[in-house]
Amino acid sequence: MKQTDILIIGTGIAGSIAAITAADNGNRVTVLTKTDDIVSGSTSIAQGGIIYKAPDDTPEKLAADIMTAGAGHCWEPAVMQLATLGPKLVEDLLLSRFNVDFDKTDNHLDLTAEGAHSLRRIIHCKDITGRHIIKAIHKTLVEHPNITILTNHIAIDLLTLSHHSKNSVDIYKHPACFGAIVFDANSGATFPIFAHKTILATGGLGQIFLHTTNPREATGDGIALASRAGVRCFNLEYIQFHPTAFYNEHYQQTRFLISESMRGEGGKLIDKNGNEFMQRFHHLGSLAPRDVVARSIQTVLQETSAPCVFLDITAKGEDWLQNRFPEIFTNCLQMGVNISNEPIPVIPAAHYSCGGIGVNLNGRTSFQRLYAVGEISCTGVHGANRLASTSLLEALVWGYTAGNDVCISKEDDDYFPPIYDWVSETEDMDNILMVQDWSSIKNTMWNYVGLFRTNQRLQRAIKMLTELKIEIERFYKRTKLSREIIELRNGIETAIAVTNATIASPVSRGAHYIINNE
Ligand SMILES: Cc1cc2nc3c(=O)[nH]c(=O)nc-3n(C[C@H](O)[C@H](O)[C@H](O)COP(=O)(O)OP(=O)(O)OC[C@H]3O[C@@H](n4cnc5c(N)ncnc54)[C@H](O)[C@@H]3O)c2cc1C
Secondary structure, X not given: OEEEEEEEEXXXXXXXXXXXXXXXXXXXEEEEOOOOOOOOOOHHHOOOOEEOOOOOOOHHHHHHHHHHHOXXXXXXXXXXXXXXXXXXXXXXXXXXXXXXXXXXXXXXXOOEOOOOOOOOOEEOOOOOHHHHHHHHHHHHHHHOOOEEEEOOEEEEEEEEHHHXXXXXXXXXXXXXXXXXXXXXXXXXXXXXXXXXXEEEOOOOOHHHOOOEOOOOOOOOHHHHHHHHHOOOEEOOOXXXXXXXXXXXXXXXXXXXXXXXXXXXXXXXXXXXXXOEOHHXXXXXXXXXXXXXXXXXXXXXXXXXXXXXXXXXXXXXXXXXXXXXXXXXXXXHHHOOOOOOOXXXXXXXXXXXXXXXXXXXXXXXXXOEOEEEOHHHEEOOOOOOOOOOOOHHHHHHHHHHHHHHHOOOOOHHHHOOOOEOOOOOOOEOOOHHHHHHHHHHHHHHHHHHOOOOEOHHHHHHHHHHHHHHHHHHHHHHHHXXXXXXXXXXXXXXXXXXXXXXXXXXXXXXXXXXXXXXOO
C-alpha cells in the first residue's frame, strides 16, 4: 500500500511551494505531475511577471486595484491576505531563499506596469518570468529529503469516504478525502495513494476552449476530480479571455501569449486599417481591464470582418524589444513577423479561470483532508475578473498557507478504510473518437460559452455537452487507461461544470458577459 503524509497533485508554483513548506515542517510529501518533466503547467510559460511592490505602495492600494478589476465580486479577507502576505513572501521566498534572478536596473528591481494597475509594481525576468521562478523553486523541490516526486503519474479520481470506502457507514461522516487513485503512465499500473491530506494544484482549464494560451496539461483535471467527488466549486463562469494571443490562421491549438506588459510598455491596439480603437471603448485605452479589451477586440473583428486585430509596438527599437521581450520577439519571428517593423496579429483566447474549487484562507475545501491551491482553486481574490500578475502571487501565498495548514493534524487524518479493487480495461483507444470529442468540446465552449454568451447558446451548449458526456463515459469505461482518455473524461466534466455555472449566473459581471436574458 502506497501511503504518504501529504499528497500533492501538480508541480507548478502552487504545488511546489505547498510541498516545500509541508516538507520543511517534517512531513513526508509525495508530489505528482502528469508530465514526464516536472517543469509543466502554466507556471513555466508565465511571461509578464509577479506583483511585488512599488516604492510608495501599500496593501490597501494593491487591494483597491484588485477589487476594481474584480468588479465588486472579490472576497476582501482573501484580497487583504494576498496584498499583505504576498510581497513579504516574494521577498522571503522568491528573492531571498530561491534567489530568482529578477531583472534589475542600476541594482534595483525593475518594476513594470500592467493593465489596471495604478502603480509600477510588477517584477519580471524579461518575458520568461515563470520559467525562471519555477526552475529556482524546483532546485529546492528535487533536493528536499522529505519530498518524493512521481512524474508521468496522473490522478484519476480522489479517494473519498462516500465513494470508495467499503465501510458503508462512512457515508454518514463529514465528506473527506484520503488520497487519490493514480495512473502510472510509465508502467501502465493503476493504484491508490493514501494520504493524511491531499492538495490539488492541477492548474487551469483553458484547453476546454478552442483558442487558449494554456499549455496542453490545462484540461481542468482538478475541477473534474472535485466535481465527481461533490467538492464545492464556484465562480466558474468567470473565464478570463486574454485579449492578445498571437494569431495565425494555420496554427489553432495553444496560441502563444503576447504579454499585457507589451501594452504596459506603450504597445497600441489597431484595427486592420491601422486605426487605434480602444479609447472608443474605455478611458484607459489599451490598458483597460482584460475583459473590456477582449470584448472590444471581438466587437472590432465583427465590425471590420477581419480575422484579427494588431498590436503595434514598432515605436520601440529592435534592440530594446529583443532585450525586453526576447521570447515573444523570437516566437513572432518564427511565425514570420518582425515586431520591430510590423504590427503583431492578435486575437483573444481563453487564459485564466478566476473560479475553481472553493477554499478558505488556508486552502481548505468543503471536504475534510482536502486542499486546493493555485489556479484550480477559488480563493475569492479575483472576484469576477483577475488583475494582471496576481495569479502567480496567489499561488505563492496559498501554496504557503496550505503547506503550513496541512501540518495541523486531526484524529481522523490516519483513517484509511478498505477500498474496492480497480478493474482495468483492455480495449485500444480509438483516436478518431478522441479527436472528434475534443473538437466538439472546444468548439462548443468557444462558440457558446465564450466571450459573448446568450441564454440560447448556453442551453444549446449544455444539451450537447451532456449528450457527449454519456458517450465519453462509455468510451472511457471500456478503453485501456492512458493520459489521453483520462484528460478527455476530465475535459467534458469540466466543460459541463463551467457551462452550468454560467447558466446559473444571469447577470453580466467582470469576465462573464451575457447579452440577452429572456
Ligand atoms: C501564457 C501564460 C502567461 C501567464 N503569465 C502570467 C504572468 O505573467 N503573471 C501571473 O501572475 N500569471 C500568469 N499566468 C497565469 C499563471 O501562470 C498560472 O495561473 C499559474 O502559473 C498557475 O500555477 P499552478 O501551480 O496553479 O498550476 P500550473 O503551473 O498550471 O501547474 C499544474 C500542474 O498540475 C499537473 N497536473 C494537472 N493535472 C494533473 C493530474 N490529473 N495528475 C497529475 N498532475 C496533474 C501539471 O502537470 C502541472 O504540473 C499566465 C498563464 C499563461 C497560460
